[in-house]
Amino acid sequence: KAGVTQTPRYLIKTRGQQVTLSCSPISGHRSVSWYQQTPGQGLQFLFEYFSETQRNKGNFPGRFSGRQFSNSRSEMNVSTLELGDSALYLCASSWDRTYEQYFGPGTRLTVT
Amino acid sequence: GESVGLHLPTLSVQEGDNSIINCAYSNSASDYFIWYKQESGKGPQFIIDIRSNMDKRQGQRVTVLLNKTVKHLSLQIAATQPGDSAVYFCAESNFGNEKLTFGTGTRLTIIP
Numbered sequence: 639k640a641g642v643t644q645t646p647r648y649l650i651k652t653r654g655q656q657v658t659l660s661c662s663p664i665s666g667h668r669s670v671s672w673y674q675q676t677p678g679q680g681l682q683f684l685f686e687y688f689s690e691t692q693r694n695k696g697n698f699p700g701r702f703s704g705r706q707f708s709n710s711r712s713e714m715n716v717s718t719l720e721l722g723d724s725a726l727y728l729c730a731s732s733w734d735r736t737y738e739q740y741f742g743p744g745t746r747l748t749v750t
Numbered sequence: 751g752e753s754v755g756l757h758l759p760t761l762s763v764q765e766g767d768n769s770i771i772n773c774a775y776s777n778s779a780s781d782y783f784i785w786y787k788q789e790s791g792k793g794p795q796f797i798i799d800i801r802s803n804m805d806k807r808q809g810q811r812v813t814v815l816l817n818k819t820v821k822h823l824s825l826q827i828a829a830t831q832p833g834d835s836a837v838y839f840c841a842e843s844n845f846g847n848e849k850l851t852f853g854t855g856t857r858l859t860i861i862p
Contacts, residue, residue, distance in 0.1 A: 688848075730793075741786075741793030
């Protein structure tokens with residue numbers, strides 16, 4: 639069974655731009671969660687989607703948004719990028735509230 | 751607020767020895783705990799989990815211990831191997847909530 643895939647793997651953007659990251663969950667998984675990982679803050683929860691609905695949201699500004707499609711694929715968007723948005727963005731999928739979340743390799747975003 | 755922390759940021763262990771990684775959590779309402787392993791350039795990989803109605807759970811070469819009285823979690827790795835070198839994170843959650851709150855991580859280095 640294929641794992642969680644994320645595209646692109648690496649991205650370089652400049653301040654003020656916006657970016658869209660993509661996540662394809664494991665086949666059959668309907669829940670997709672997004673996390674931001676930085677050396678200073680560690681792994682922090684962004685939001686979680688299930689059946690195209692956001693079920694849970696972390697403490698991030700409104701510049702961070704996401705969505706989920708009918709095939710469970712998910713995208714997250716960050717608008718008006720700031721230097722502090724440089725991070726590894728991780729996507730995780732699970733069947734449904736079964737706790738065992740499987741993570742993708744992440745997208746490394748660098749904002750210059 | 752919720753927080754999950756680790757006692758030691760780094761740990762070096764001789765190959766073949768057992769290792770113990772500790773984690774403290776502050777949210778007494780948490781009822782589900784997970785250990786993840788993250789290797790360089792990869793997303794976190796699920797190792798083992800435990801629910802609050804248990805105090806011990808064993809997997810292949812790994813054991814998780816939960817002490818709810820002092821809100822402490824530990825991961826024991828038996829007969830460590832070079833491939834065990836990674837950063838280990840504990841995470842906690844509540845039943846029915848996909849949001850994981852991660853600890854800061856412990857870097858485990860296996861000395862050949």
